[in-house]
Amino acid sequence: MIETISLGRDFKVRGTLVPAVRDLSFRVGAGEFVGCLGPNGAGKSTTIKMLTGILTPTHGRALVAGLDPTRQRKALARRIGVVFGQRTTLWWDLPLRDSFELVRLLYKVDRNRFRQRLAELTEVLELAPFLRTPVRQLSLGQRMRGDITAALLHDPEVLVLDEPTIGLDVVAKAEVRSFLARLNAERGTTVLLTTHDLGDIERLCRRVLLIDHGRLAFDGSVAELRALVPGQESIEDVVAHLYLSSTPAAPRTPRRTPDADPPTVTA
Template sequence: MIEVRDIRKTFTVRSGLLRRTRTAVRAVDGVSFTVREGEFVGYLGSNGAGKSTTIKMLTGILTPTSGSVRVAGLDPSRRRTALARRIGVVFGQRTTLWWDLPLRDSLTLIRHLYRVDAGEHRRRLEELTGLLDLGPFLATPVRQLSLGQRMRGDLAAALLHDPPLLVLDEPTIGLDVVSKATVRGFLERLNAERGTTILLTTHDLGDIERLCRRVMIIDRGRLAYDGDLDRLRASVAADRMLVVDLVRPAPPVQLDGVGVERVDGPRQWLRVPRGMNAAAVVAALARRYEIADIALREPDIEEVVTRLYRRGGSPGPE
């Protein structure tokens, strides 16, 4: 569905008041990857890492300085209009809907833009209305919608023409917990049941953990990681957390190689290094303390990504 080969994008930045100087800044520097049909891929990067620039090249908004891009079999920069009929795009901080029109009218105009058959539009709108629970606010002007309602409307607009690829840029930014869960559940179902290929960029790493089987991380214009979450956790060697509920409050437990992160009454959070056998730690605790409950937590994706950035390198190929 997506094939990227050694793409680079360089911008010229002008500075200075009296004597203007030009500096070449390489936003994307030799990135290559492929996304197969039906994949759900998370694309992560800090601000300025090159994430948004990559997305703009995939959708034809920007042309690569060098390298090649094929999306749905097309060159995005040369076939942008044709590509628009084969992809859906949602930018979380922008809307494709008409501000003063009711949501239903906006979706009708989008049907004409994509030249969707009236019967097909009716069927798709009915399906999306049910999946995204649009019914209560289809007659509401877009400017009166909440952020969560507008995002669901934007998702419907991006999918009315039934594209095989959906590109999402921060789709849950600013959403409340309920709206975020609704959007996540819809995307999960869209990928699983319809086989829609989804490329997701987000700063909400909960989206990644819930939705994505594969993660790509871009750092300073280069691809720092491409693989699954479990391998990323293992390769970065982030510590695991052992949450122990003792029968009664006690001073911080003392075990060789294990650090106590926090104590709250009878509950203690123990940091267990990746190379240490967790079962042996639990057995040692049981010999020394009365334990009411115990749980082992893997490091969350946010900590793993932070460690990868600090290390400044890739975990290596799969």
């Protein structure tokens, strides 16, 4: 469903090219739930932006739902949902319901399907009490539920979330998590999320990608991730250890298939 081949992006900073993402190759199959970890500045968001057609890669290529995100951005937009935890897609001054209506028109969702989908999402995400509230008056948790709804109204095959639980309280976090788990299990939606919250990873992701210094440093299950640093009790300590011990590593060949073979590590 998602495939990258030697994907890379350089940024020009005061005349010199700084690579944000380098030689990133991985593959996410349909129906997978994949979490993307990495220290700040590791290149997670840059990767997400390249996968969603916001940034053009400077090296390699990506395929999402069989489409090239840069060249087929519009076609892709109709097939993926995107949520950025620190951003909002909603219209600030409009009631939530009106933002959804605009999203419906933007994505050309059939009116009946829209009604049905919104009713479902309203029930599951408990949007009813604030559907008529202007977005600027919503709490962060409410707004996030609104943003997730907006990303799912056109029933995308792939949902990409960049730090969806950032700033949310425990209850709101739990609600968002259980919703995402259900979405993945019941509708088979492929989910790729980035996070700093290891609770997201432990509770949701069957597979973890660790991005460090713009490269793929680990690809495997949570259990395999734990096994990397023996003797550490909590997953927080495991990840902290990996972040601290990492150095800009030499290019490496990550595994291509999501199953079977053992995890590769360059941490």
